[in-house]
Amino acid sequence: MNQPLQGYRILDFSKLLPGPLATLWMAQQGAEVIKVESPSSPDPVRFYPPMKDGVSVFYSTLNAGKKSLAVDYRSEVGKEAILKLVETADVVIEQFRPRVMEAFGLGYETLKKRNPKIILVSITGYGQTGEMAATPGHDINYLSYSGMLDAQRDRNGNPILSAAQLADVAGGSLMALNATTSALLHRERNGEGKHVDVSMTHNVSVLQTMRIAEELNTGTSNGYLSGRLASYNIYKCADGRHVALGALEPKFWQKFCNLMDHPEWGGRLMEIELIDEVQELFSSQPMKFWVDKLENEEVCLSPVLTVQEASEHSLFKNVFPTVFGSAKLSEAPKLGANNQELLS
Numbered sequence: 001m002n003q004p005l006q007g008y009r010i011l012d013f014s015k016l017l018p019g020p021l022a023t024l025w026m027a028q029q030g031a032e033v034i035k036v037e038s039p040s041s042p043d044p045v046r047f048y049p050p051m052k053d054g055v056s057v058f059y060s061t062l063n064a065g066k067k068s069l070a071v072d073y074r075s076e077v078g079k080e081a082i083l084k085l086v087e088t089a090d091v092v093i094e095q096f097r098p099r100v101m102e103a104f105g106l107g108y109e110t111l112k113k114r115n116p117k118i119i120l121v122s123i124t125g126y127g128q129t130g131e132m133a134a135t136p137g138h139d140i141n142y143l144s145y146s147g148m149l150d151a152q153r154d155r156n157g158n159p160i161l162s163a164a165q166l167a168d169v170a171g172g173s174l175m176a177l178n179a180t181t182s183a184l185l186h187r188e189r190n191g192e193g194k195h196v197d198v199s200m201t202h203n204v205s206v207l208q209t210m211r212i213a214e215e216l217n218t219g220t221s222n223g224y225l226s227g228r229l230a231s232y233n234i235y236k237c238a239d240g241r242h243v244a245l246g247a248l249e250p251k252f253w254q255k256f257c258n259l260m261d262h263p264e265w266g267g268r269l270m271e272i273e274l275i276d277e278v279q280e281l282f283s284s285q286p287m288k289f290w291v292d293k294l295e296n297e298e299v300c301l302s303p304v305l306t307v308q309e310a311s312e313h314s315l316f317k318n319v320f321p322t323v324f325g326s327a328k329l330s331e332a333p334k335l336g337a338n339n340q341e342l343l344s
């Protein structure tokens with residue numbers, strides 16, 4: 001069966017998480033992804049614990065289905081080998097700071113001379129231009145600059161850090177995938193390659209579109225979806241486990257109140273004190289009790305699952321986490337595993 005990106009060749013210079021996850025999804029959609037690394041400075045994820053059978057589980061997960069080319073692209077011989085591959089490639093993806101590819105002699109203008117239709121996707125923290133373009137950073141910094149950390153606070157008002165790398169994945173990986181497929185579509189229609197700027201900080205800001213619309217137009221944010229409503233909150237149960245209640249619409253909320261034998265709660269939704277009353281009731285029984293009672297009653301209540309529990313849930317019976325394609329992937333390659341094939 002043909003995959004959406006079957007027949008496309010991707011040269012992937014990226015390391016760590018954002019770029020490699022994006023190119024993993026491309027491999028899942030049938031693209032030929034060539035992971036390009038310097039032998040003296042390979043992707044550090046190769047060496048990150050935990051290890052399984054001598055291989056980093058992060059590396060094996062992020063780089064399945066790819067080929068490996070180990071070449072010193074700072075040298076003239078190595079650079080020429082890369083440029084020869086560029087002639088047959090569709091997309092180059094890199095995750096260096098701005099102008100580093102130019103310093104290697106592999107900037108967009110150089111690539112374009114060898115392949116006028118080449119697409120270069122550059123993933124950075126703060127974009128290719130501007131006073132912060134060369135500033136180092138990580139997910140936590142991108143979240144703080146974009147206003148995302150300010151939006152995520154505990155009940156004491158302190159910003160909290162998500163266990164998921166929101167900026168890296170939503171602002172980097174997903175946007176790089178979108179940028180690549182959009183640029184390929186543009187090329188199909190117009191015959192033009194292009195250089196696409198993927199800024200993780202700029203892109204992650206769209207996750208809070210509703211809050212931005214409210215705050216910039218009214219001067220304040222009520223934070224109704226951030227723990228200020230009893231109907232949209234997380235509650236601790238008697239066994240220390242939690243449930244998530246999303247009874248946002250009136251029909252769900254009133255039905256929940258009725259099932260909890262507190263129909264009078266229906267008209268008290270805007271009272272912040274109500275959260276504590278609902279919490280007190282949830283604290284009287286273990287999570288399983290509430291899930292058995294409410295999960296299938298159309299009040300939008302769900303258990304807060306662990307990763308292991310989620311992987312075993314019927315929602316993910318085919319694969320966990322969800323993949324973006326159905327291509328069968330080989331194991332992540334050893335460094336330079338495909339040198340002979342690619343350089344001959």
